[in-house]
Amino acid sequence: xxxxxxxxxxxxxxxxxxxxxxxxxxxxxxxxxxxxxxxxxxxxxxxxxxxxxxxxxxxxxxxxxxxxxxxxxxxxxxxxxxxxxxxxxxxxxxxxxxxxxxxxxxx
Numbered sequence: 001x002x003x004x005x006x007x008x009x010x011x012x013x014x015x016x017x018x019x020x021x022x023x024x025x026x027x028x029x030x031x032x033x034x035x036x037x038x039x040x041x042x043x044x045x046x047x048x049x050x051x052x053x054x055x056x057x058x059x060x061x062x063x064x065x066x067x068x069x070x071x072x073x074x075x076x077x078x079x080x081x082x083x084x085x086x087x088x089x090x091x092x093x094x095x096x097x098x099x100x101x102x103x104x105x106x107x
Contacts, residue, residue, distance in 0.1 A: 005029070005036035005073070008093045012075040012100055013059055016091055020077065027058060028074040031065040033095075047078070071095040 009027060016025050024047060027037070034056060043052040044060060056063040061075075068074075073093035093100050 004095055004098065005033045006038075008073055008095060008098060008100070009037060009058070009075070012073065012091045012093050013061065015100060016075050016077075024061070024078040025075050026062045026064055026078060028064040028066050028068070028076065030067055030070045032070065033073070034063050034065050037063055 009029075013025065013027075016023070029037070037056070037058045039056050040059060041057040043054045044057050044062065046053045053062050056065075071094060073095065074090060075093070076090035091100055
């Protein structure tokens, strides 16, 4: 599973960066799956707030640990203060099948 988590997250981030250049994203995984993502840094400069974002940083994204479903990975845009702009879509990864798409219907 080690390579599966990192590989799927990398694919999701590549897709998000290609489709939404310049948009910051976060990664949401279970605490167990977060262990499979290397810690690139412990803080990241924030865009719309003072001071850095602190925590587990992988590929310039904050990794959120959420005990949701262990086979689901979420890469979602960071929502800024400008409510008039359209929120870019989030990406869901399914570790059972290695796919990226909408939230799996059987979750």
